[in-house]
Amino acid sequence: MSEDKSLNFIEEIVEADLNSGKYQSILTRFPPEPNGYLHIGHAKSICLNFGLSQKYGGKTNLRFDDTNPSTEETEYVDSIKEDVKWLGFEWAEELYASNYFEQLYQFAVQLIEKGLAYVDDSASETIALEKGTPTQPGIENAFRSRTTAENLQLFSDMRAGKYKDGEKVVRAKIDMASSNMHMRDPIIYRIKHAHHHRTGDDWCIYPMYDFAHGQSDSIENITHSICTLEFIPHRPLYDWCIEKLEIFPSKQYEFARLNMTYTVMSKRKLLQLVTENHVNGWDDPRMSTISAMRRRGYPAQSIRDFCDKIGVAKRENLIDIGLLEFCVREQLNKTAYRRMVVFDPLKIVITNYPDTTEYLESENNPEDLSTGTRSIPFSKELFIEKDDFMELAPKKYFRLSPGQMVRLKSAYIIKCDEVIKDGDGNIKELHCSYIPESKSGSDTSGISVKGTLHWVSVATAIKAEIRLYDRLFKVEDVANAEGDFKDYINPDSLQIIANAFAEPALKTDDPSIGFQFIRKGYFVIDRDSTNDQLVFNRTVSLKDGWAKEVKKA
Ligand code: ATP
Numbered sequence: 001m002s003e004d005k006s007l008n009f010i011e012e013i014v015e016a017d018l019n020s021g022k023y024q025s026i027l028t029r030f031p032p033e034p035n036g037y038l039h040i041g042h043a044k045s046i047c048l049n050f051g052l053s054q055k056y057g058g059k060t061n062l063r064f065d066d067t068n069p070s071t072e073e074t075e076y077v078d079s080i081k082e083d084v085k086w087l088g089f090e091w092a093e094e095l096y097a098s099n100y101f102e103q104l105y106q107f108a109v110q111l112i113e114k115g116l117a118y119v120d121d122s123a124s125e126t127i128a129l130e131k132g133t134p135t136q137p138g139i140e141n142a143f144r145s146r147t148t149a150e151n152l153q154l155f156s157d158m159r160a161g162k163y164k165d166g167e168k169v170v171r172a173k174i175d176m177a178s179s180n181m182h183m184r185d186p187i188i189y190r191i192k193h194a195h196h197h198r199t200g201d202d203w204c205i206y207p208m209y210d211f212a213h214g215q216s217d218s219i220e221n222i223t224h225s226i227c228t229l230e231f232i233p234h235r236p237l238y239d240w241c242i243e244k245l246e247i248f249p250s251k252q253y254e255f256a257r258l259n260m261t262y263t264v265m266s267k268r269k270l271l272q273l274v275t276e277n278h279v280n281g282w283d284d285p286r287m288s289t290i291s292a293m294r295r296r297g298y299p300a301q302s303i304r305d306f307c308d309k310i311g312v313a314k315r316e317n318l319i320d321i322g323l324l325e326f327c328v329r330e331q332l333n334k335t336a337y338r339r340m341v342v343f344d345p346l347k348i349v350i351t352n353y354p355d356t357t358e359y360l361e362s363e364n365n366p367e368d369l370s371t372g373t374r375s376i377p378f379s380k381e382l383f384i385e386k387d388d389f390m391e392l393a394p395k396k397y398f399r400l401s402p403g404q405m406v407r408l409k410s411a412y413i414i415k416c417d418e419v420i421k422d423g424d425g426n427i428k429e430l431h432c433s434y435i436p437e438s439k440s441g442s443d444t445s446g447i448s449v450k451g452t453l454h455w456v457s458v459a460t461a462i463k464a465e466i467r468l469y470d471r472l473f474k475v476e477d478v479a480n481a482e483g484d485f486k487d488y489i490n491p492d493s494l495q496i497i498a499n500a501f502a503e504p505a506l507k508t509d510d511p512s513i514g515f516q517f518i519r520k521g522y523f524v525i526d527r528d529s530t531n532d533q534l535v536f537n538r539t540v541s542l543k544d545g546w547a548k549e550v551k552k553a
């Protein structure tokens with residue numbers, strides 16, 4: 001975070017707490033539920049929580065909120081750890097809410113002993129009905145007046161497995177007439193005979209989110225527990241539990257979650273996209289997950305920059321996905337290696353060039369000369385892009401046309417002398433001539449041309465598959481669009497170019513590098529690549545083509 005920026009409201013709170021001496025140092029946590037892969041919204045929470053402790057010299061725990069055994073898996077735990085690390089953050093401790101099951105159980109026992117919790121045998125529908133409505137108070141049922149001894153016995157029997165799922169719950173005894181529905185005797189424990197990814201079959205009762213989250217914060221001495229706005233109405237319960245149990249007074253603060261155009265960001269919806277095969281897995285490069293963005297070639301730095309730019313707000317808004325893409329371009333422009341790849345080839349023959357191969361030097365990245373150069377083989381037969389040639393060209397067409405000259409990037413100026421066609425009149429190849437004195441870097445030809453084309457040498461080109469991605473959804477505000485979000489899937493979000501031709505340096509380039517294919521966009525090597533076939537993902541286009549489409553429409 002840059003020093004000249006004003007503080008966000010959470011930083012103001014933290015600074016006040018440090019200045020007043022309330023805390024000597026801060027401890028935050030990032031608390032994912034391991035029920036899916038992390039998405040860009042989580043990245044915002046990660047950058048905020050870890051960013052605070054970095055800025056103020058504190059620490060951040062990674063705590064898995066794994067209190068719901070039926071949806072959680074070890075695969076998700078592993079992916080979450082990988083993503084946080086990749087984003088560039090180090091947690092102080094790796095913790096699990098399930099580590100605290102015994103402690104949480106004892107907390108519930110303490111509440112029962114204080115007359116502040118009871119076992120309720122009602123069916124869930126009855127409990128819901130008796131809760132009342134926001135305008136009508138709830139009803140206190142007969143189980144509410146059970147004796148402490150009876151409650152303790154029943155709770156222990158619940159733990160021992162005497163009852164089936166849903167037969168009993170434990171509720172905090174607070175206020176059935178509270179204006180806050182969360183305070184109307186919320187359920188704090190439920191029976192669930194399910195295998196847990198870490199505690200196995202040790203438990204058949206599990207704490208509810210509201211009884212696990214705040215207490216886990218307290219157990220770890222979290223100073224600032226930061227979550228999204230939907231938890232505002234949970235805060236009184238968070239404080240109530242801490243007060244009644246007389247444990248470490250962690251405090252909850254809420255910020256606006258990230259919403260982004262053309263994107264869904266709920267794990268439930270992302271899971272649907274995966275299981276119903278609308279995409280090829282959690283890390284399909286069109287997904288909003290961090291693993292998808294990594295695979296697509298987004299640098300971690302660009303995601304951190306994005307989170308910094310959008311800031312921390314108290315009101316929800318919708319962020320333009322173009323801003324994220326802008327951050328990606330800005331970063332890649334500084335780091336990507338320039339390479340040449342022809343997507344749709346047209347063969348040209350340089351008739352006055354000898355039958356040899358010449359190696360031309362060209363910089364890897366003109367923005368960073370320390371990255372050196374690579375050599376590009378140049379020879380008599382080359383491929384250029386089919387749409388870089390026009391037989392009947394309009395005025396101001398600066399690419400190749402009969403009689404016109406262009407520069408081949410890092411090579412020579414050539415002129416198109418003759419268009420060779422097959423029997424059906426289709427263009428087969430172009431015959432060109434080159435100007436030997438026009439070599440890039442030592443051009444003495446005195447000729448100036450307006451167009452520069454990318455190219456590859458036919459003999460040494462390597463075949464590649466190119467995957468071009470577009471927005472996964474056709475509407476801006478997917479989450480608020482009417483009906484099923486899947487109705488808005490863009491059917492053309494993936495376009496595959498099966499037979500592109502790449503310059504040979506790409507065969508030996510480090511796959512972790514991002515590339516700018518000259519005039520084409522930013523690309524990265526995909527893990528589907530084999531020895532025989534390189535596969536590239538388009539990370540982002542050179543310019544924002546979508547903005548133009550929207551203007552046209
Ligand atoms: P989802 O609705 O996508 O399933 P979640 O809130 O259930 O997300 P958790 O694993 O519980 O996911 O979230 C871990 C942390 O990340 C929480 O503190 C949560 O508030 C935060 N978080 C989740 N989504 C966003 C978002 N879109 N923007 C900012 N923070 C988020």
Ligand code: MG
Nearest residue numbers: 032033065209
């Ligand atoms: Mg959640």
